[in-house]
Amino acid sequence: MSNIGWKDVLADEMPDDLAHEIDIFEGQMELMGQAKLDEKVFAETRLRRGVYGQRYDNGQRHDGFESRELAFDEKDRVKGPDTLWHAPGMQRIKVPGGGLTPDQLDMLAQVADEYSDGILHVTTRQDFQLHFVHIEDTPDMMRRLAAVGITTREACGNSVRNVTCCHLAGVCQTEVFDATPYSEAYAQFLLGHDDVQDFGRKFKPAFSGCEAEACGLVMMHDMGYLAQIKEVDGKPKRGFKVFVGGGLGTVPHQAKVLSEFTPEEEILPQTQAVARVFARLGEKRNRNRARIKFLVAKLGIEEFRRLVDEERKTLPHDDRWTAYLDTLPHYEEKPTRPPTFLNGQVHSFEFNQWLETNVYDQRQEGYSVVTVNLPLGDLTSQQSWELADIARKYVGDNIRTTVEQNIVLRWVSDADLPALYEELRAIGLGDPGAGTIVDITACPGTDTCKLGIASSRGLAGELRTQLTAKSASLPDAIKDLKIKISGCFNSCGQHHVSDIGFFGNSRRSGNFKMPHFQVILGGKWRDNAGSYGLAVGAVPSKTVPEVVDTITSRYVEERTKGETFQEWIGRIGKKEARSIIQPFMNLPAFEQQPEFFSDWGDPRVFSLGDIGIGECAGEVVSLFSMEISPAESEAFEAQIALDEDDPARAESLAYSSMLKAARALVRTQFLDVGDSPDRIVEEFKSRFFDTELFFDQYAKGKFGQYLLDRHSNPNPDPDNDSARRLIEEALLFIEATHACESKVGGNVLVEI
Amino acid sequence: MIAPHRLSVKFFFEELSIDVEDFIPVFHRWIRENVVPNELLLDVADYKHIVDGPAILLVGHEADYVVDLTDAKPGLMYVRKRDAGSDLSEALGTTLSQALNGVKLTESDVELKGKLKLRTDAATIVLLDRLNYANAANGDGADTAAAAALSQISDNLAPIFGDDTTVTRVANDPREPLTFELSAPSAPDVDTLLSQLGSAD
Ligand code: HEM
Ligand code: SF4
Numbered sequence: 001m002s003n004i005g006w007k008d009v010l011a012d013e014m015p016d017d018l019a020h021e022i023d024i025f026e027g028q029m030e031l032m033g034q035a036k037l038d039e040k041v042f043a044e045t046r047l048r049r050g051v052y053g054q055r056y057d058n059g060q061r062h063d064g065f066e067s068r069e070l071a072f073d074e075k076d077r078v079k080g081p082d083t084l085w086h087a088p089g090m091q092r093i094k095v096p097g098g099g100l101t102p103d104q105l106d107m108l109a110q111v112a113d114e115y116s117d118g119i120l121h122v123t124t125r126q127d128f129q130l131h132f133v134h135i136e137d138t139p140d141m142m143r144r145l146a147a148v149g150i151t152t153r154e155a156c157g158n159s160v161r162n163v164t165c166c167h168l169a170g171v172c173q174t175e176v177f178d179a180t181p182y183s184e185a186y187a188q189f190l191l192g193h194d195d196v197q198d199f200g201r202k203f204k205p206a207f208s209g210c211e212a213e214a215c216g217l218v219m220m221h222d223m224g225y226l227a228q229i230k231e232v233d234g235k236p237k238r239g240f241k242v243f244v245g246g247g248l249g250t251v252p253h254q255a256k257v258l259s260e261f262t263p264e265e266e267i268l269p270q271t272q273a274v275a276r277v278f279a280r281l282g283e284k285r286n287r288n289r290a291r292i293k294f295l296v297a298k299l300g301i302e303e304f305r306r307l308v309d310e311e312r313k314t315l316p317h318d319d320r321w322t323a324y325l326d327t328l329p330h331y332e333e334k335p336t337r338p339p340t341f342l343n344g345q346v347h348s349f350e351f352n353q354w355l356e357t358n359v360y361d362q363r364q365e366g367y368s369v370v371t372v373n374l375p376l377g378d379l380t381s382q383q384s385w386e387l388a389d390i391a392r393k394y395v396g397d398n399i400r401t402t403v404e405q406n407i408v409l410r411w412v413s414d415a416d417l418p419a420l421y422e423e424l425r426a427i428g429l430g431d432p433g434a435g436t437i438v439d440i441t442a443c444p445g446t447d448t449c450k451l452g453i454a455s456s457r458g459l460a461g462e463l464r465t466q467l468t469a470k471s472a473s474l475p476d477a478i479k480d481l482k483i484k485i486s487g488c489f490n491s492c493g494q495h496h497v498s499d500i501g502f503f504g505n506s507r508r509s510g511n512f513k514m515p516h517f518q519v520i521l522g523g524k525w526r527d528n529a530g531s532y533g534l535a536v537g538a539v540p541s542k543t544v545p546e547v548v549d550t551i552t553s554r555y556v557e558e559r560t561k562g563e564t565f566q567e568w569i570g571r572i573g574k575k576e577a578r579s580i581i582q583p584f585m586n587l588p589a590f591e592q593q594p595e596f597f598s599d600w601g602d603p604r605v606f607s608l609g610d611i612g613i614g615e616c617a618g619e620v621v622s623l624f625s626m627e628i629s630p631a632e633s634e635a636f637e638a639q640i641a642l643d644e645d646d647p648a649r650a651e652s653l654a655y656s657s658m659l660k661a662a663r664a665l666v667r668t669q670f671l672d673v674g675d676s677p678d679r680i681v682e683e684f685k686s687r688f689f690d691t692e693l694f695f696d697q698y699a700k701g702k703f704g705q706y707l708l709d710r711h712s713n714p715n716p717d718p719d720n721d722s723a724r725r726l727i728e729e730a731l732l733f734i735e736a737t738h739a740c741e742s743k744v745g746g747n748v749l750v751e752i
Numbered sequence: 753m754i755a756p757h758r759l760s761v762k763f764f765f766e767e768l769s770i771d772v773e774d775f776i777p778v779f780h781r782w783i784r785e786n787v788v789p790n791e792l793l794l795d796v797a798d799y800k801h802i803v804d805g806p807a808i809l810l811v812g813h814e815a816d817y818v819v820d821l822t823d824a825k826p827g828l829m830y831v832r833k834r835d836a837g838s839d840l841s842e843a844l845g846t847t848l849s850q851a852l853n854g855v856k857l858t859e860s861d862v863e864l865k866g867k868l869k870l871r872t873d874a875a876t877i878v879l880l881d882r883l884n885y886a887n888a889a890n891g892d893g894a895d896t897a898a899a900a901a902l903s904q905i906s907d908n909l910a911p912i913f914g915d916d917t918t919v920t921r922v923a924n925d926p927r928e929p930l931t932f933e934l935s936a937p938s939a940p941d942v943d944t945l946l947s948q949l950g951s952a953d
Contacts, residue, residue: 065784114758457798
């Protein structure tokens, strides 16, 4: 029983490519354990598999009195710079467009209770996050997720992050058309694509079906796509208005229009061209200026557009650009129940309240979208499989996560609403108020994030409790305001685009630091995150509930008929807005109000001592280092296969590792080499072997010859000896690849 | 039998006259004072906003201590995550004694003393390991591991908790982890249990 692992049990259920990638990652972990991989390369490698650092993983924690060392075993073992191997970490799990099936939800629940703390957390980009995960559990976790079609690949790191899509796409009343299948094709096309491996920073795309609503948030994304239909030759033609260079963070940028209309067949190649321009010209050294928004700002959108158009012309054709279009006419979601209508029966007050805030009338008659309002984006494993069963019964596969950290069930037949509500309530998921002032968004903050300054989740929890308690008496004008909170200026909680936003910072009072939140007012959620709010001043964390009260009361008193919160803030201006919070800006001394010196939900005396180095920026390592590392892992796997008496597999892994190494080297000069072994060997030979660049001072061409020989003379029936020989040759070949890269790496010519 | 990937034991509160959030400062102090000498305590996680879930967690390297409200049955759950022992029997011993140690620490804590009490006559034991201990339906052929675990756990616990101890399997939905309920009407108090566990080693 003990020797059979998930790898064996799930062998037939995992897609081969995912299974292989995970094996490679496991091999890289093994090599890191033996200190055979550079720590930065490994850090970026694990980030690109969604394996993130977490607070205190440098082995230090402030206990309120002093900073203490956490006594992990093997303290010299690391999983990245200043990141201890045994310290718990976070796992981000990519969910393209937020789309989930009940089986996937079941599996997420299972891995959460076996490898995490039994809590699934929905993020502001439709992903899931698990916390307190040990790195050694991650390969099996990934395998179990792979078995239900989920990958964690490129969930973090300097890569294309989750492709988000409006959670109402396809059922929305106002959309131009359903952007879902495009976002899916896009996500699939870019996942692991060669052209997205050499970014200086992360890259976040988003899709939306309509301009006026918020859901897709395209204006704040690195790349955003807004569905459009244009008349071409008298016929309606589908395409997208394409935006580039938006982003939040410390310096928020509104995206610029890259093209007013990109026809559907051009979406993927155009993105590929953007990716190449970004990889080539984007900042790599200064991470604070490495997002594409800075490149677009530096070049100007016209020049950027010109470069993209030029680049587009040079791209080698790829059938995948348009192959998915053939499947589009067949794309449809299937409801599990026929359409029905809510009859006129009298329902409970609670149900009606929930109906008002959590139910959206679909475009398709007789159906609704139900929002499951998750407090702080959290649900337990048990709730998850119970929710999966509810979904099976009422909506089948039509589950999506939302950027407001909730889950929606689409295609609920209307007459089922009362029963569904009761079932959700029975599992603690029947809270009303979705999308209203009580439904607060918060980033992980000081709970788990290494960069957190103040407790965004603690504050969100407190505000939720206080506002819910008085929700019945809240004036209508403020019921639908949005509150979003980030633990620091990086804005993962999207505070810039809420009515009332906060981000954590700190101020000194006497000898102590006091947790604070900067108040940001009047950001716009609608119009796809149409404009950013105004920073008006920082207040102590503990005053925030009162600050919210004061601001909203003033708004209720002063608003003119129909005036929105943004309009009101715009009218009164920054100075007046600041004067509203001014009374809260006087800081008490520690002796007067010691409770001001600790954060919500955290009684420790506040300090900044726990802030570490965040991994949001990933590690900037060369494309070659990232690509040679899987080759090393494969050579390692080959040795294991040999130990397991499987010479055929060992031999083929050894050969494949040489090909990977050769490909990594060729790609330092020629990005488009592709995956075909013949092509790789041919390019390797002409560029490095025949030119003698690959030659060793003493061994000359010997190491390169190993690959050429094996490629032209495959061994149909390798025995242990021949497999062992090839592994040795592969190891020497990989070493020689390293040597060659460092010899010629200084003046790499990139040909495109 | 192989030690499960994780193993948890939950004892239930008999009385609990405080808010769950009062555990937060207590757990922070436990970390500071290193109250469990053979475990590394790391941080406190606050999930009290979740209805009927793990409300407050003291997260450790080897184990988590959870003030757990699941199924409206408040209790203190000890989740052993690593280094529990080489087989099920040893893992059970480690988990149970550390869980009882947690009960003792909680009941005698300076801030909590007199405000809560945990019962020893019932507990929930969960094997969080769907690979080796699948929660297959009773008698369907795939339940060998579950059945063997049941008899192992019964055999181990009866001498400690008393002759009238029963262990029953609950919930056989394969998505859920393998779960057992312990009922021990004549269970002795925590100290006695701990000393019996010690001598059983
Ligand atoms: C300098 C470092 C970081 C920057 C500039 C940054 C910035 C951002 C921004 C602007 C967003 C949200 C909006 C968006 O683009 O859609 C975001 C998402 C997010 N960030 Fe960060 N972040 C950083 C580090 C971190 C760290 C260390 C954590 C802690 C775990 C974290 C957690 C998150 C989460 C949970 C999300 C939602 C993400 C998703 O599913 O992709 N971020 N980040
Ligand atoms: S906003 Fe700051 S505290 Fe919050 S998750 Fe992002 S980096 Fe961490």
